[in-house]
Amino acid sequence: MVEPGPDEGELHTILRAGARVPDHGKLAPWRFILFRGEARAQFGAELARIHAAAQPGATEDQIAFEANRLTRAPVVVAVVSRVTPGIKIPEWEQLLSAGAVCQNMLVAATALGFGAQWLTEWYAFDGEVNRVLGLGENEKIAGYLYFGSESVAKDERPRPELSDITSNWTPAR
Ligand SMILES: Cc1cc2nc3c(=O)[nH]c(=O)nc-3n(C[C@H](O)[C@H](O)[C@H](O)COP(=O)(O)O)c2cc1C
Numbered sequence: 001m002v003e004p005g006p007d008e009g010e011l012h013t014i015l016r017a018g019a020r021v022p023d024h025g026k027l028a029p030w031r032f033i034l035f036r037g038e039a040r041a042q043f044g045a046e047l048a049r050i051h052a053a054a055q056p057g058a059t060e061d062q063i064a065f066e067a068n069r070l071t072r073a074p075v076v077v078a079v080v081s082r083v084t085p086g087i088k089i090p091e092w093e094q095l096l097s098a099g100a101v102c103q104n105m106l107v108a109a110t111a112l113g114f115g116a117q118w119l120t121e122w123y124a125f126d127g128e129v130n131r132v133l134g135l136g137e138n139e140k141i142a143g144y145l146y147f148g149s150e151s152v153a154k155d156e157r158p159r160p161e162l163s164d165i166t167s168n169w170t171p172a173r
Helices: 008-018 038-054 060-067 091-111 127-133
Strands: 030-036 075-082 115-119 139-148
Touching (some): 008 091, 030 038, 038 060, 038 127, 091 115, 091 139, 127 139
Antiparallel strands (some): 030 075, 075 139, 115 139
16 A cells, blocks of 8 residues: 555544444453554564564565565554453453454545555564563454555455355244
């Protein structure tokens, strides 16, 4: 994705849409970390460092690829899922709410005319990256959401036939 990305007001709209999701128990079991401007390359430098340490055989090209991950779009938002264990609201529901946050943001960005993509990739599941991000014990990355203008039109992918995934419930005999 290329410039322009969402400006301050548009990003605010996207984030507000993200924060306006079904949330059982009013827990707000999520938070957002923004990567804009130089912060994208600075975070990329951390990814390159962590990748190089974990993969001593990594080539310079591979390390450069990691360094440039977040510069693939003008704005990246990490949606952090923050689960409170041992309360009345099941953890499953708290996690689902974080998924709804991601989808609402994609829909909002698309409605504003931007490209929007939900990626996880390895750096959503890495303890050292989580430390760099300052994630707490009960926090996980739900997704890195990439926003910008589409440089190429997206290919449509096969979608399931509704008839394959839909049924009418009937009582057991
Ligand atoms: C939680 C989650 C993580 C995803 N992570 C990746 C990923 O790491 N790499 C990838 O190519 N697609 C990933 N996807 C798929 C893309 O977000 C998206 O479905 C795909 O680009 C097609 O977009 P569309 O369904 O809006 O057309 C992920 C989707 C979800 C829901």
